[in-house]
Amino acid sequence: MLEFLINPKIITLIIFILTYLGLIFFPKKRLVFAGAGAILIIIFGIINFSEIFSVIDWNILLMIFGTSGLVILFSESKMPAFLGEKLIEKAPNFQWAIVFLSLLSGFISAFLENVSTLLILAPVALSIAKKLKVSPVPLLITIAISSNLQGAATLIGDPTSIMLGSYANLNFLEFFFLNGKPGIFFAVEIGALASALIIYFLFRKEKQPIKTDEFTKVTDFFPTILILLMILSLICVSFIKEKPSLTNGLICLIFFVIGIIRDLIVKKDFSFNKILKNLNCETLALLFFIFIIIGAVVKVGIVSDIASILVSLGKGKIFLLYSIIVWGSVLASAFIDNIPYVATMLPVISSLTAKLGISPYLFYFGLLSGATLGGNITPIGASTNITALNILKKEGYTVSFKEFAKYSVPLTLAAVTSGYLFIWFVWS
Secondary structure: OHHHHOOHHHHHHHHHHHHHHHHHHOHHHHHHHHHHHHHHHHHOOOOOHHHHHHHOOHHHHHHHHHHHHHHHHHHHOOHHHHHHHHHHHOOOOHHHHHHHHHHHHHHHHOOOOHHHHHHHHHHHHHHHHHHHOOOOHHHHHHHHHHHHHOOOOOOOOOHHHHHHHHHOOOOOHHHOEEOOEEOHHHHHHHHHHHHHHHHHHHOOOOOOOOOOOOOOOOOOOHHHHHHHHHHHHHHHHOOOOOOOOOHHHHHHHHHHHHHHHHHHHHOOOOOHHHHHHHOOHHHHHHHHHHHHHHHHHHHOOHHHHHHHHHHHHHOOOHHHHHHHHHHHHHHHHOOOOHHHHHHHHHHHHHHHHHHHOOOOHHHHHHHHHHHHHHOOOOOOOOHHHHHHHHHHHHOOOOOOHHHHHHHHHHHHHHHHHHHHHHHHHHHO
C-alpha cells in the first residue's frame, strides 16, 4: 500500500485532480490552487528545480504579456470606441447595431485578448442603451460571447490559440491555410456568421432607430500603428522555418516596450502601476503554474494513459474520437477555465494521434474550437462573461443564469456546430 501511495504517477494524479477540483469549484481562488499544485509537484520531486525552466513555455507567456500591454495602450487611445461608433452610424436600427457591434467585437478579438475587447466596446454599448432607454444586458452579453467566438481565429487572438501555435509549431499564416487546406480561421468565421444570424433573429423586434450625435476623438494613433506593425512582424517571421523558440514572444514584448518608452517621453504622467493593474497578470501566473503541473503529468506517463483510454473509447473510429474531443471540450469549458484544459489536452492529442498514426490537426482544431466556444454557454465559463456581468452589476443589472442562457446557448450551438462540421469535412 505504501509503495502505491509513493508512486510518482499516483502522487501526480492526486495533485492534478485536486488542483482541477479547486479550479472548478473555487474559480476566484484558481491561482491559489494552481500555485499549491505546482509547489507540491516540486516538493515531491516530480519536477526538479533544474527542470522548471524547460517545462514552462516562455514564448506563450511573452506573447500574452506583450499583446496585453499593447491592448492597454490601444484602448487608452480611444481608437476602438471611435471604430464602434462609426460602425453604429451605418446601422439603420437597434437590431443591426447589435449585429454590427457583435461582428466588430469578434473582429477585434481575433487580434486582441477577449477581455480587453469587451472593455474596449462596453462603454459604446452602455451609451447606446442609455440613449434608447433600453437594458444594456443583451448588448453586453452578445458582445462578450462574440469576442469569445472569434478568439481562436488567429495565432494572437486568445491564450489558447497562442498555446496551440507554440505547441504545434504553427505560424501566423498557418491559422489561415495549412498544408494547402483552409485553417481554423475559416471554421471560426463560419461559426461567427452563423451566430450573427442567430443574433439577427433574437433581436428581430428591436427596430428603434439610432442617431449618433458625437464621435469619440482618437487621442493617439501610435498604439494602433504599433499593433499593426506587431501583426505584420508576426506574419513576416512566420516564413522563417528555423527561428528561435522565443521569436514571437520577443516581437510582442519589443513592441510593448516601444509603446512604454514612447509614452514615457510624450506623457509626463505615465504610470507603471496603471499598466500593471490592467495587465492580465493572473493569466500569466496561472499558466506558469499549470505548465509545471502539466510537465509532471507528461513526465510520469499520465498523458499517454489518457490517450490510450480515448483510443479504447473511440474504438479506432476517427469521427467518434473527433466528436468526443469537440463536444467534450464544449462541456468541460462551460464550467472550467479553458486555459488549463487546453494545456492538458494538447499533449494528450499529440500522444493519441501518434498511437493512431494520423495527422493531429483535425483533433487540434477540434479541441481549440470546442474549448474556446464552449466557455460561452455559462456565465462562469469564460473570463469575458464574468467581466461582462461585473460591468452590468455596477450599472445596477443582475443577470440570472436563465437570462444569460437565452443568448449564450443558441449562439454557442450555432457556432460550434458549423465549425465542427467544417473542420471535419476539410480535415478528416
